[in-house]
Amino acid sequence: MPSPRPLAAAALALAIAAAVPACQRSPSPGGQTAQPAAPAPAATAAQPVSGIDLAGIDKSVQPGDDFNAYANGTWEKTTQIPDDRSSTGAFVQVFELAEKRTADLIQGMEKSDPPAGSDARRIADYYAAYMDEAGIEQRGLAPLQPKLDRIDGIDSVAALSRYIGGSVRADTDPLNFTSFHTGNLFGVFVARGLEGPSRNVATLMQGGLGMPDREYYLSADKPMAQNRDQYRAYIAALLAQAGTPDADSRAQAVFDLEMRIAKAHASVVDSQDVHKGNNPWQTAALADKAPGIDWPAFLEASGLSGETTIVAWQPEAIRGLSALVAGQPLQAWKDYLRFHALDQSAALLPKAYADLHFGFHGRTLQGTPQQKDRWKRAVAATSDALGDAVGKRYAERYFPPASKAQVEQMVHNILAAFRDGVDKLEWMAPETRKIAKAKAETMRVSVGYPDAWRDYASLEIRRDDPLGNALRAEEREYRYQLSKLGKDIDPGEWWMTPQTVNAIQLPLQNAMNFPAAILEAPFFDPKADPAANYGAIGAVIGHEISHGFDNTGADFGADGQLHNWWTPQDSAHFEAASDRLVKQYDAYEPLPGLHINGTQTLGENIADVSGLQAAYRAWRASLGGKEPPVIDGLTGDQRFFLAFGQVWRSKMREPTLRARVIGDGHAPGPYRALTVRNLDPWYEAFGVKAGEQLYLAPDARVRIW
Structure with missing residues (x-):
């Protein structure tokens, strides 16, 4: 492998606060295998x-002092974050269009008024139901009562284990989305195994926290301590709103249980490491591997009883959570489950419930002063629950074939430039270079939408x-994911809907998805100058x-399998370059005393550096040897780098920025702009x-690919 460093996941995962939720997608023969293409000549326009x-x-501002402030300084001074957003910027601009x-x-x-039984009818009815505030008020807690009754009926560790198993959903993803959070005690990820046959397996992941990350519970920082006080108050208020007797003391018991869960959790850096996550456990041995839970009851309720092997991504955390199931008072668990x-x-x-929820999750944790209009929430929820049904119509209406082709x-062109860059790496051994080029040549490219x-x-x-x-849509998605178990993978599977503002690299498929919604200005404008x-x-x-070749992707071959294809010398060079990039980002300080974690963000930073290099080489090749024109007083190179800096423009509320730095694998946008x-x-x-x-001296500039 190229580096013993903890590995980051292979996804752009833009993580804008207001993004449409990215649904998991169906297998599809969609996409196409990238083939080498000759550089295309630059298009000419009468008025570029x-x-x-x-x-x-x-x-x-001098570009060499702060390139982000130079590219975006006036925008930052004149732009206000909307009251219903936790951030704003180029990604939010494109998201708002979508x-x-x-x-x-x-x-x-x-x-x-679409016909009954049609997808259009399902979309219309889902949206209308979400918007029916009067009906929601009238029904009160009745729609949730069956679940609350099941919780009240828990009378043993076996019953508790059965309930926990029944609550598991396919809402975590350690490789594509770097999604390590689920409010349920465990999450499941279904994809091909890291090694062995090309078959889908179930991966069990830690969960169970109501706040975003274990650091919210364990950090001694004052803002985190304040969050904990607010969280205790929120638990008590929500329980009291639902008529729970003795809400304050029961809220304390819930909070204390979550503190124990947090202490059992693996860190983000450890969770990013695919080697630490590669732990196939025989289901028959689960009671020995992680005693506490009644595993047969859990497996039956979760739909996993037919599996002979389950991958434990965070094994120590799974052991710790299992021990808590048997080791903590049953009433504390019941109060915990009721609150969640x-x-x-x-x-x-x-x-009253929705306002309490926003007051904590929106106002306290993100600093957002105002709840989004209900129609915006309804659109996001409908788009999530019926992602392909909405996405098919979105792609048909808003993504023309000409844009897809361009x-x-x-x-x-960029894949060709990347391969050309590999050829020019003097430090790389011929055998490593051959495999890297083969991986780039076979990388599957899917643009806009699936087939x-x-x-x-x-x-x-x-x-x-x-x-x-909502509950039926969530359950259906989980059952769909389980239906893939034991089957051969679909190399063209999409993991995002067309209306999602994001892009992704899929290491287990050696593939990429570029949804239609991100292919809009300022990211992509078919009328703009190519620079x-x-x-x-x-x-x-x-x-x-480049995610296919970062500190995670470089451990996967063209076949999507985890294996070491590096010489020791090449690994050492990769490690040294990575170390320099870690130190570069460790030095950035978004808030007083709060530095970016260069190790936690390494995969994304490698992809930014290498991706920008490949894009620059491809653009230059597309000019066919000609110099680009000066437009608006800017040279072609200036336009290229300014465009990069401006897509990373962003402003975040302080709690959101703090959350990004603490728990995310991506550096905040203004620091990504400094990749240049x-x-x-x-x-x-x-x-x-x-x-x-x-300024960096030439030998201090990081060049990995």
């Missing part, structure tokens, strides 16, 4: 558009049952390609000299 927000630039378009589609279906049932359903319960050509769509015919949607609709498109969406494409300091052409484009704050 630069693609750069000139008004957002702050020319009072949100409006999705709303138009969904609301239009309601007006068209209320918390997870609050958005579709009467307003982006696919860019992907092929096959999910079937929702079996999903019951009722206009008078919003909570039931801006290559600097923006081209860098995103390069980022995803590792590329020689940036220095030439802006005349950056020694002594300026971002």
Whole structure:
């Protein structure tokens, strides 16, 4: 393997606070295998558009002192975060366009009165049910009562284990989305095994926390201590709202149990390490591996009783959580489960519950002062529950074939540039170079949407049952994921819907997905000068390609299997370059005393550096040897780098920024914009000299691929 360092997952995972939830997707023969493509000549236009927000630039800042402030300083000074957002920026701009378009589609279906049994009817009814505030108030807690009654009936460790197993959902993903959080005690990820036959297996992952990460429970920082006080108060208030006797003392018991869960959890850095996660356990040995839970009861309720092997991603955490099931008072567990049932359903319960939920999760944890309009929440929920049904219509209406073809050509050009870059790596041994090039040559590229769509015919949607609709959609998705177990993987499986503003690299498939919704300005504008498109969406494409070769992806071969294809000497070089990048990001301090964790963000930072390099080489190759024109007073290289800096523009509320730094594998956007300091052409484009704050001596600039 290239590095013993903890490994980050292979996904862009843009993590904008207001994003449409990214649904897991159906297997599909969609996508196509990337083939080498000759560099395409640059398009000419009578009146070329630069693609750069000139008004957002702050020319009072030297690019070499703070490139983000130079590219985005005026924008930052004049832009306010909307009251219903925890952040704003280029990704939010594109998300808001996708949100409006999705709303138009969904609301239009309601007006068209579609036939019963159709996907359009299901979409219209799901949205209408979510919007029925009067009906939700009238029904009160009745829709949740069956679940609350099941919790009240728990009378043994076996019954508790059965309930916990029945609550498991496919809502974690350690490789594609770096999603390590679930409010349930465990989450399941279904994908091919890391080694062995190309078959899908179940991976069990830690969960059970109501706050985002274990650091919210364990950190001694004052803001985290304040969050804990607010969380205890929120637990008590929600339990009291539901008529729970002695809510304060029971809330303390719930909080104390979650503290024990947090102490059992693995850290983000450890959770990112695929080698630490590669633990196939025989189900027959679970009682010995992790005593406490009644595993037969758990497996039967979770639908996993037919599996002979389950992968334990965080084995020590799973052991710790299992011990807590048997070792903590049954009443504490019942109060814990009651609270989590209320918390997870609050958005579709009467307003008093929804307001309490937003007060903590939105206002306290994210710093967002105002709840989103209900129609926005309804659009997001409908798009999540019926992702392909909405996505198919989204792609048909908003993603023209010409854009798909143009982006696919860019992907092929950037893949070719990446392979060319591998050829020029003097430090890499011929045998390692051969495998790296083969992986890039066979990387599967899927742009816009899949070739096959999910079937929702079996999903019951009722206009008078919003909570039931959500629970049935969640259950259906889980059962669908379980249906893949033991089967050969689908190399063209999509993991995002077309209306999702994101992009992803899939190491187990050696594939990439670029949904339609991200292929909009400022990322991609078919009318803009190629320099801006290559600097923006081209860098995103390069980022995803490079994830196949970051400190996780470089351990996977072209066949999607985890194996070491590096020479010891090549591994040592990769490790040294990675160390320099870790130190570079460790030095950044977004909040006083709070530094970026260069190890935690390493995979994303490698992908940013290598992806930007590949995009630059591809853009230059596309010019066919000609120099690009000067547009709006900017050279081609300046436009390329400014486009990159401007897609990472962002402003975050302080609690959101703190959460990003503590628990996310991505550095905040303004620091990702500083990737440029590792590329020689940036220095030439802006005349950056020694002594300026971002200046790195040539031998200190990180070059990995």
